[in-house]
Amino acid sequence: MILEVNELTKHFGGLKAVNGVNLRVKQGSIHSIIGPNGAGKTTLFNLITGSIPPMSGTVLFDGQDITGWPPERLARGGVARTFQRTSIFMDLPVLENVALAIRSREGRSASLWQSHQHEDEAADEARDILASVGLRGREDAKAGMLSHGYQRALDIAIGLALKPRLILMDEPLAGMSRGDRETIAALITMLRETMGLTIIVVEHDVGMVMRLSDRITVMQHGTVIADAPPDEIRGNEAVRQAYLHGSFAQ
Numbered sequence: 001m002i003l004e005v006n007e008l009t010k011h012f013g014g015l016k017a018v019n020g021v022n023l024r025v026k027q028g029s030i031h032s033i034i035g036p037n038g039a040g041k042t043t044l045f046n047l048i049t050g051s052i053p054p055m056s057g058t059v060l061f062d063g064q065d066i067t068g069w070p071p072e073r074l075a076r077g078g079v080a081r082t083f084q085r086t087s088i089f090m091d092l093p094v095l096e097n098v099a100l101a102i103r104s105r106e107g108r109s110a111s112l113w114q115s116h117q118h119e120d121e122a123a124d125e126a127r128d129i130l131a132s133v134g135l136r137g138r139e140d141a142k143a144g145m146l147s148h149g150y151q152r153a154l155d156i157a158i159g160l161a162l163k164p165r166l167i168l169m170d171e172p173l174a175g176m177s178r179g180d181r182e183t184i185a186a187l188i189t190m191l192r193e194t195m196g197l198t199i200i201v202v203e204h205d206v207g208m209v210m211r212l213s214d215r216i217t218v219m220q221h222g223t224v225i226a227d228a229p230p231d232e233i234r235g236n237e238a239v240r241q242a243y244l245h246g247s248f249a250q
């Protein structure tokens with residue numbers, strides 16, 4: 001297991017947003033976390049990635065206790081996260097967005113003292129990463145001019161610049177057209193196949209989650225109500241009950 005979450009708990013006042021959650025994520029898998037609004041999915045992500053500290057419980061990455069590590073330290077340790085709202089600098093060229101992330105990985109900021117050689121290396125690496133997410137030929141475009149689907153791909157490229165082994169994606173398909181959703185889903189699968197990345201996805205598009213995932217954890221009211229491969233989840237009565245609006249019928 002690349003990630004082990006044990007009895008993780010976070011309450012907001014009387015609200016048990018995440019309450020004794022256990023999670024096992026297998027190396028090289030696509031593992032999705034689903035559940036109705038307010039189930040605690042984002043809070044769980046925030047706890048795993050150190051955005052907020054847990055009240056109790058532990059998070060192990062590759063056997064190492066990373067509980068409460070701040071996001072920067074986690075990123076250096078191989079855990080990256082993409083956000084629902086993108087972390088793109090819209091006014092900068094596509095290539096520069098990724099080069100910035102590479103420099104931040106290396107602890108260097110853009111400065112006058114930056115050597116040309118380092119600059120060239122970062123640009124070459126950025127080009128390779130962009131090609132891997134399907135953005136070859138768009139390096140010089142202003143990020144803000146890209147379509148939604150390409151912006152999401154750029155977001156993923158920025159995450160990949162940290163050279164993660166585990167990447168957590170917060171609603172990667174949200175706000176996308178049907179075609180863009182297919183493209184990003186194919187990209188997620190490809191990253192797992194070609195780079196051996198482990199990918200944890202929080203996503204509302206249950207139909208796509210069913211096709212994409214090796215395993216699905218279902219949350220409701222801060223707890224895990226099911227954890228199984230997609231086929232089993234599809235037939236799970238507790239999960240059906242949790243989805244009152246029929247979005248699960250697909």
Ligand SMILES: Nc1ncnc2c1ncn2[C@@H]1O[C@H](COP(=O)(O)OP(=O)(O)OP(=O)(O)O)[C@@H](O)[C@H]1O
Pocket residue numbers: 012015017035036037038039040041042043044
């Ligand atoms: N900082 C906070 N302070 C107080 N309550 C919070 C805070 N963050 C989240 N909550 C509450 O915790 C519960 C879980 O929220 P969370 O965002 O984790 O759910 P979610 O499953 O991601 O929902 P959604 O699918 O709507 O994004 C919700 O009731 C939410 O209102």
